[in-house]
Amino acid sequence: MQQRPFQQVDVFTATPYLGNPVAVVLQGDGLSEAQMQQFARWTNLSETTFVLTPQDAQADYRLRIFTPGGEMQFAGHPTLGSCHAWLQAGGDPKLGAQVVQECGVGLVRIRRDGSTLAFGAPPLRRSEPAAALLARVSAALGLQFNQMLGAQLLDNGTAWLGIRVDGADTVLRLAPDFAALKAVGHKVGVAGVHHGAAAGQPALEVRGFAPHMGIDEDPVTGSLNASLAQWLMADGHMPASYVAAQGACLHRAGRVSLQRDADGQLWVGGAAVSCISGTVTI
DSSP states (O other): OOEEEEEEEEESOSSTTSSEEEEEESSOTTOOHHHHHHHHHHHOSSOEEEEEOOSSTTOSEEEEEEETTEEESOOHHHHHHHHHHHHHTTOOOTTSSEEEEEETTEEEEEEEETTEEEEEOOOOEEEOOOHHHHHHHHHHHTOOGGGEEEEEEEESSSEEEEEEESOHHHHHHOOOOHHHHHHHTOOEEEEEEOTTOOTTSOSEEEEEEEGGGTEEEESOOHHHHHHHHHHHHHTTSSOSEEEEEEOGGGTOOEEEEEEEOTTSOEEEEEEEEEEEEEEEEO
């Protein structure tokens, strides 16, 4: 065991403790997968990451991402939080204004704009969910048939069942049966438009649930917002640039910026702030 630099970073907020925390172990080389998983269970956060020497010459670092229940190939808020921690620890990107992260889905590019970071969302695969799955999930969420406007199975490195509902109020009023959702065994994201939102205010309200992974409700979820935006923009339900809100029901105030550039690449961004810095012994 040895001491390793460590940060706990709050992501998708500029105000500490209003976003989604991620535990970041810097200098994670030499740790076994079992050690990483044990530490992730101990932190009991939705994700814990380990920054490693890259294997791809284009990358600035390699990242492994663990929930308390297992490893993920990609996740949004751990990507931004780990990049923030790496930069805070003196990381020097090869490309200057852009950081290149190597992870399970390959290379992920992260743009820097002042205190804001944004990752380029991996390509999305999507398909129609089975009627039986949608029926079980809607019952567990307490959704009525006429409240649902659409649903898709979404996968950009992590899989979600995305459900579009008739408005932000419906999202905020959900009172899920977490035991029933856990039995379904699928991550679920629900989104509804803020009708009549003023300029600069969030246009979409989002909630994400993953009880089967030990996370009843995630405060703010980059991968979910990325896949929702790729779906909703492509089908004309959301504009090419908007802000999503997530976390209100957990007393958080997460804000996620979604922007599609002229080449069709979606950038998912937000602020990040270090809340704990020091060392851990692993």
